[in-house]
Amino acid sequence: MNENNDTVFVKNLSIKDGDKTLVSDLSMKIEKGEIFGLVGESGSGKTLTAKSVINLLPDNLQLTADEIVTAGKSLLKISENERRRHVGNNVGYIPQNTVYYLHPMIKIKNQIGDGYIYHKKKGKDEALRKASMLLNKVGFDNPENILNFYPWQLSGGMRQRVNIAMALMNDPKLIIADEPTTALDSTVQRQVMELFSQINSELGISILLISHNLGLVRHYSNSLAVMYAGQIVESGYTKEVFSNPKHPYTQLLIKIIPSLKIKKSEPLQEIPGYVQDSGRDASGCLFIERCPYAMEICSKYAEEHEDKGHYYKCNLK
Amino acid sequence: MLRYVINRIKGSIIVLFAVSLITFFVLMIIPGNPAQLILGTDATPEMVEDLHVAMGLDKPLYQQYFGWLSSLLRLDLGTSYVYGESVTALIAKALPVTLSIAVFAMIIATVLAFLLGMLSAVKKNSFIDFFSRSIMQLGTAIPSFWIGMVFIVFFGLRLKIFPISGYVPMSQSPSGFIKSITLPSIVLAIGEIGTLLRIVRSSMLDSLKQDYMDMAKIKGLSSWKIYMKYALRGALIAPITIIGMQFAKLAGGTVVVETIFALPGIGRLVLTAVEHRDIVLLQGLVMFITSTVVFFSLAVDVIIMLINPRIKSVERGE
Numbered sequence: 001m002n003e004n005n006d007t008v009f010v011k012n013l014s015i016k017d018g019d020k021t022l023v024s025d026l027s028m029k030i031e032k033g034e035i036f037g038l039v040g041e042s043g044s045g046k047t048l049t050a051k052s053v054i055n056l057l058p059d060n061l062q063l064t065a066d067e068i069v070t071a072g073k074s075l076l077k078i079s080e081n082e083r084r085r086h087v088g089n090n091v092g093y094i095p096q097n098t099v100y101y102l103h104p105m106i107k108i109k110n111q112i113g114d115g116y117i118y119h120k121k122k123g124k125d126e127a128l129r130k131a132s133m134l135l136n137k138v139g140f141d142n143p144e145n146i147l148n149f150y151p152w153q154l155s156g157g158m159r160q161r162v163n164i165a166m167a168l169m170n171d172p173k174l175i176i177a178d179e180p181t182t183a184l185d186s187t188v189q190r191q192v193m194e195l196f197s198q199i200n201s202e203l204g205i206s207i208l209l210i211s212h213n214l215g216l217v218r219h220y221s222n223s224l225a226v227m228y229a230g231q232i233v234e235s236g237y238t239k240e241v242f243s244n245p246k247h248p249y250t251q252l253l254i255k256i257i258p259s260l261k262i263k264k265s266e267p268l269q270e271i272p273g274y275v276q277d278s279g280r281d282a283s284g285c286l287f288i289e290r291c292p293y294a295m296e297i298c299s300k301y302a303e304e305h306e307d308k309g310h311y312y313k314c315n316l317k
Numbered sequence: 318m319l320r321y322v323i324n325r326i327k328g329s330i331i332v333l334f335a336v337s338l339i340t341f342f343v344l345m346i347i348p349g350n351p352a353q354l355i356l357g358t359d360a361t362p363e364m365v366e367d368l369h370v371a372m373g374l375d376k377p378l379y380q381q382y383f384g385w386l387s388s389l390l391r392l393d394l395g396t397s398y399v400y401g402e403s404v405t406a407l408i409a410k411a412l413p414v415t416l417s418i419a420v421f422a423m424i425i426a427t428v429l430a431f432l433l434g435m436l437s438a439v440k441k442n443s444f445i446d447f448f449s450r451s452i453m454q455l456g457t458a459i460p461s462f463w464i465g466m467v468f469i470v471f472f473g474l475r476l477k478i479f480p481i482s483g484y485v486p487m488s489q490s491p492s493g494f495i496k497s498i499t500l501p502s503i504v505l506a507i508g509e510i511g512t513l514l515r516i517v518r519s520s521m522l523d524s525l526k527q528d529y530m531d532m533a534k535i536k537g538l539s540s541w542k543i544y545m546k547y548a549l550r551g552a553l554i555a556p557i558t559i560i561g562m563q564f565a566k567l568a569g570g571t572v573v574v575e576t577i578f579a580l581p582g583i584g585r586l587v588l589t590a591v592e593h594r595d596i597v598l599l600q601g602l603v604m605f606i607t608s609t610v611v612f613f614s615l616a617v618d619v620i621i622m623l624i625n626p627r628i629k630s631v632e633r634g635e
Contacts, residue, residue, distance in 0.1 A: 054535060088537015100528040105550050105625055114546070115536035152627055 007032050007174045007206035008053055009069040015048050015230075016062045021281040023048055023230040030174070030223075035200050035207045037217030037238065039253070040227035043275045046210045047096075049227070050176050053208070054091050055083045071173040089119040092167025092205075094160070096179040101163060102151035108162060109147035116169040127169075134165040138195060157188035164195060168203075175199070176208045181216070193220055215257050218242055226250050229275050229286040236310035246305070246312040248291050285314065318622065325618055329611045336607045337389065341382050344596050344603075350374075354594050355398045385600070394601030399593045404601035407586060414484050415575070415582035417498050419567035422505035427560055430510050434517025434556075438525060439544060449514055456511025465504045465577040472500060482579035501578045505571060509563045517556045524551035554621055561617030568613070569606035 008030035015023040023045040030036040038046045051057050053070050068075045071090035075083050095101045103111055113127030128147065135143035138161040151159055160180065167175055177196065181189040197220060200207055211217050217224055218238060225235035226249065234247040245251045252271045273290040280286060285302035288294045297315055304313045352368040353360065369375055373384065388395065394404035437446035473481035479500050485493035524530070525548055533547040570583030583602065590598040 056531060056535060084534065084537045086537070087535060091535065093532070093535040095528065095532070101532045103529040103532075103547055103550065104627065106546075114538060114542065118536070118538055118542070150626055 005032055006030060006069065007071060008036075008208065009067060010049075010053065011065065011067040013049065013052055013063070013065040013068065015045070015052065015057065016064075017060065018062075020278060021230060022061070023052075024281055026227075026230070026232055028225050028232060028235065030206050030208055032173075033200070033204045033206055034222040035196070035209055035220055037221035037224035038208060038210045038227060039212060039214055039217050039224060041212060041275050043277060044227040045230040046212075046227055047178055050178055050208060050210055054087050054093060054176060055080075085119070088115055089170055090173045092170070092172040092175040094163050094167050094175060094177040094180045096182055099151075099156075099159070102159060102166075104150065104152050106150075107147070108149055108151065112147070112162065112166050113169060115166075119170055130169060131165065134168050135162070137168075138162075138165045139191065157184050157192070160184060160188075160192060161195070164192070164199075168199065168205075171203075172205060174206045174208065176210070178210045179212070180209070181211075181213075189216075196220065214253050218257075226253065229277075230280045231286060231313065232311070233287065233314070234310075234312040240310050244310070246310070246316070247287075247314045248293050248316070249287050250312075321622060322619060325615055329615050332611055333604075333608060337386060337604060338382070340600055340603045340607075341385055342378070344600055345378060345381070347596075349594060351398070351594070351596050389604065394604070395597040397590075397595050397598040397601075399589060399595045399598065404598050407598070408583065408601065408605055411570075411581055411583045411586050413486070414580050415570050415584065416568060417487075417494070418501045418505060418571070418574070418580070418582070419564060421498055421502035422509065422567060423560060423564050425502060425506035426510040426513055426563070429506075430513035430517050430556070434514050435521050435544065435549065438518050438521035439548075441522065449518065453511045453515045453518075456507050456509075456514070458511075459507065461504050461508045461571075462573050462577055464507055465501070465574060468500045468504060469577070482577075484580045484582075497580075501574050501580060504574055504577075505567060509567070513556060513559055513563065516559050517552070520552035520555045521548060524548045527551060550624075553624055557621055557624070558617055561613050561620075565610040565613035568609050570602075 006029045008028070010029070011027045013023060013026040014021065026045075026049060028036075028038075028049075038049065040046050048057065048061070052063055052065070052068060053075075055070075055075055057063055065076065070087065073086050073090075075086070078086065102108070109128055109131070112131045113124065116122060116127045116130060117124060131147060132143040135146055140146050140158075140161065146154070146158070146162065151162070154162065160183075164180075175196075180196070181192050184192060193216065196207055196209070199205055209217060209221055221238045223236065224238050224241060225232045226241075226247065227233070228249050234241060234245065234250045241250065242254060245254055249271075256270060271290055276286065276289070283301060284299040285291070285294075288298045291298070293316055295315060301315070302313050303315050305311065350365065350369065352365045352372060352374065356364055356368060373381060376384075385395070392405055394408070396402065397404055397407060400407055433445070433449040433452065437443070437449035440446055468479075469481045472479045479496050480493075483497060485497045487494040529547055529551065530543070533543045538546075568583075570585075570587055572584040572588050574580075575582040575584035576588065583606070586598065587602050587606075589595065590602060
């Protein structure tokens with residue numbers, strides 16, 4: 001098994017809330033240096049999956065997995081303390097809603113570097129020098145000023161860039177970006193995504209990009225996985241999946257990406273129905289209720305296919 | 318920041334002025350002639366009349382009020398009938414007693430409330446949380462006169478570790494001073510700890526749920542850092558407000574505890590003033606206690622502004 005070459009390797013991950021299954025039998029891997037897109041509707045379990053990878057699952061949920069490797073270390077084989085230190089030292093996290101991820105009562109300079117100081121055993125001056133350098137890299141011309149601000153004195157886009165700089169402090173092997181552009185307007189969104197691309201190509205950092213925006217993932221990721229109701233229904237190289245989508249859900253998602261050619265009177269397209277939040281441990285296909293091609297066999301069983309890294313779970317051939 | 322403080326001071330002065338009006342007129346319309354009360358039932362009508370005039374009680378109320386207010390501004394609160402001493406001097410003598418037990422009580426209550434409150438929030442539903450919640454209930458429910466008497470009987474009479482009553486000034490004997498204020502301080506602390514503990518625990522629980530805690534965990538910081546730097550910082554405002562209010566309340570005198578332990582503090586003065594209808598003393602005390610409360614709420618606001626700089630800019634309208 002080539003665990004050590006992959007930045008993330010997850011095998012048969014299940015997450016339960018008591019009797020309720022939230023994520024079932026999920027396996028995925030993120031290769032070193034790639035941008036991996038995780039897409040799906042709200043409630044499909046994208047964030048929970050990402051949180052399992054970085055040891056941040058809420059205490060009330062139960063996790064089982066055969067293997068979770070994050071940045072070269074199996075999280076299941078080490079103690080909670082070691083897990084926390086390993087993740088802190090090797091993973092950067094860029095959250096969705098940026099308002100309170102930075103502590104509102106602490107100046108940027110007093111929170112941006114504390115992970116660096118703790119893990120790399122460096123002094124505060126050195127941490128601030130590095131922070132200034134990174135803030136400059138993420139597009140601030142006057143990083144020293146930014147360091148003296150409180151988070152609420154910055155705009156949403158500025159805060160997100162501070163988060164990105166903070167995620168880069170420890171030279172991580174992996175960055176998890178959970179809907180990183182959702183709260184931003186489209187100009188800033190583009191800037192932030194270009195920044196990710198740049199970080200990825202210049203520093204070789206793997207990025208797990210969680211998004212419900214398929215257009216974004218198509219443009220920026222090398223590989224992707226499509227999640228539905230706590231399962232991965234299709235995964236593979238982005239180009240391959242987009243040019244040859246196998247699962248009806250993926251096909252529908254691609255079909256409804258809003259294009260600029262849309263007419264004013266034309267309603268936005270959608271997939272009818274909702275992602276179910278119960279019965280996710282059923283043996284059949286979970287998309288059956290909304291699938292235009294549903295067959296009788298789909299309620300009992302969904303066949304898994306894998307062809308040169310292109311995986312999908314559907315009875316259609 | 319300075320402007321914010323100045324604005325708050327202006328507000329406080331208006332409050333104090335309103336309080337002086339209410340204090341003066343409410344006490345003046347209480348039936349009964351103060352001159353008669355001072356001289357007792359044996360006095361002749363002439364003697365009462367003479368004193369009435371001497372005290373200026375024959376003048377119109379507004380003149381009396383402005384006379385009182387102007388001497389108030391010179392910190393002259395008049396002379397107590399009961400003690401025959403100036404009210405300012407009486408308060409100055411009683412204040413160290415009351416402040417000593419108030420400060421000690423709040424130190425005890427604050428330290429314990431933060432310790433237990435933080436632990437029980439971090440380890441929610443554990444034994445320590447159960448223990449803290451029991452203290453919340455008991456602290457609020459047990460009357461202080463009862464716990465005070467239990468302490469006197471147990472520590473004072475049975476174990477003879479602490480004196481059962483009285484106050485020893487610090488200048489006279491530091492160890493005697495500590496001994497004399499220990500029991501009353503603990504009794505007061507028990508009365509305040511329940512409320513404070515509840516606030517610390519719930520603020521802490523709220524702070525632990527915030528997104529910045531996730532970020533602190535992902536950074537892999539030590540638990541100490543995560544809880545002391547991030548969680549506690551976000552949970553300080555409500556407890557500090559409560560501490561300020563509680564301290565202001567205690568600094569204004571605690572009638573029950575001071576009486577039980579026979580401490581010559583502000584609370585005892587209030588009791589004497591009420592019992593003997595010493596209106597001058599009572600007016601002075603009410604003004605003093607209100608000023609204390611106003612002063613502490615001002616101080617709390619400034620402290621909170623220093624901790625949470627966001628308030629500054631809101632006040633400035635940014």
